[in-house]
Amino acid sequence: MINRAANRQANRIFLRACIGTGIALPLLVALPHALSVYWQSVLVLFTINAVSLMGYRLITTMGGWSFAHISTAGLGAYTTAILTTLETPWSFWATFFLGALIAGAFAMIIAYPVLRTRHYYFFLSTFAAGEALRQCYVQFSGITGGTYGISFIPRPEPILGMDFGNSVGFYYLALALAVVVGLLLYRFDLSRLGHTIKAVAANEELSESIGINTWALRTLPFVMGSVVAGFSGVLYANFNGLINPLDFSAVLMFKLVAAAIVGGITTFWGPLVGLLYLTALEEVFRDFTQWIPLLWGVSVLGVILLAEGGLEMVIIRLLRRARRWWRSRGDRPPNGARQRR
Amino acid sequence: MQIVANIIFLSTFYVSFAVGLALVFGVMRTINFAHGEFYMFGGYALWLLINAFTGILPPGATFIVALIVAAGVVGVMGILVQLSIFHRLREQPFSIFMATLGLSYVLQVAVVKAIGPMGQSVPAPFPGFILFEGMVLPIQRLVVFGFTVVMMGGLYLFLMHTDLGRAVRATAQNRTGAMLQGISMNHIALTTMFVGSALAAISGVLMGSVLIISPFMGGEALWRAFIIIIVGGIGSLSGAVVAAFLFGIIDTLMTTFGAGKFAPMVDAIIMLLVLSFLPSGLLGARE
Incomplete structure (x- = not known):
């Protein structure tokens, strides 16, 4: 009964957020038309960073401040950069999901060792893992272009009559991603699962003793947040047109x-x-x-x-x-x- | 044989940088992210003094002056950090970590604005090299090695054979127990921050004489130091030394045999494996 009441309350809060987003959306859609080209690109980068940050906040809810987030986003960026600049280039839309998937897979691989650590150990191990991953972008110059990176990354091909060649079109793509990711993560945050994750962060031993699988509940946000980072990295690479390891630096x-x-x-x-x-x-x-x-x-x-x-x-x-x-x-x-x- | 010399030189670098970080961590139970910038200050102290004293003092003497001046000045900076950040945020290791992370960028930009972002190098204060058993041994590198040994010896004597050093070790082992023995935590924290920061500066002077000095040298060295202290066991000085030699061997061998580009990845994988199977590191105490 308590669960159902809590769920209903969460739904109500979420509905309010949806209505708020619905009201703000026309303003957000109209916004780039009032801005100069420079500010349009600032707006696009802000939206992409906001997506990445929402994923980051999800990771922090489980109690660990990852320092590998930006390098993980780099995996998404490099995936799309490499595959869309091949001689027979991939479609952006395929790399969009593949990039996020690879970022998530990387998080899942390092989750086992780094999530064994808590507090400062966690910062240090993710910091070192992230920096080592970034060093890989520098060192494996055969596929990543080394310190020069990859250039001439194409913009996404048009879909449903939308052209992403200019900043406004690209902004709509980023905005759509931000709204979808934002609402999904917000609902997740309000859900019972989201609350349980925060409970684990607050007191892991107690949570474990009442039968919560703390291991899974720490891995889940870490991987989910990294997938979101992957999406933001893909968009960043395609918007900027060129990437190099410095784009994912400390x-x-x-x-x-x-x-x-x-x-x-x-x-x-x-x-x-x-x-x-x-x-x-x-x-x-x-x-x-x-x-x-x-x-x-x-x-x-x-x-x-x-x-x-x-x-x-x-x-x-x-x-x-x-x-x-x-x-x-x-x-x-x-x-x-x-x-x- | 050259490989052995290279291993020793690289390990010296890792030891001298990581040991201060490990000491501060062991006692304070938090990371001083600005450690890399203190190290960078050591490098710039050498550069400034060499430039200022050219023709007045022989470079070798300037080098020794730089060691003393940098250790003193940066040690005092460590005390200031202790008073302004660590003490105010005690019991909040996470906030300290983030605050020193912010501080490290403040210091980095300060140096970029004051001196410039370009890397600098100094002529070796002790020039020349020795040919020995087919090895090329630059004298400056031998001097750096010698001073690192002296520094480690001094640290050993301080920790093992003085009352203050014993109190520092007691605090690292058991804070409450140390407090019950009447050891002043504030006093120990100040001592540790002074010694730890001075070690960073000494390391910076030593390495500044053989590497390029730039505002970003600290950040570049820091992530490797994190790997070293994690693998060695956080807070364990002997663990840090062992891990520094381990990575000195691995990195040198990989570079020598043309696999240098895999070195960061291999180092990270070793760290992740150690975390998976020995979460408290090679020589760390189980908490």
């Missing part, structure tokens, strides 16, 4: 981690707020590219030392205050009434 991994820290990970939208903040910072200081990692680093330090819980907590607190103000406004007698008394 600095970009730091951007994802920083987004999750600055935004906070308790809510589903927290990391996205963080990403919005970091992207805004990056664009404001566009002419000072070398300073950007420093600004990100300072933001992370600031949030950790001064604003625990990240921007999401700040926003939640403000919303709560606004709601309280809104309610108390109704209780108070109107000004005129007080004067009459």
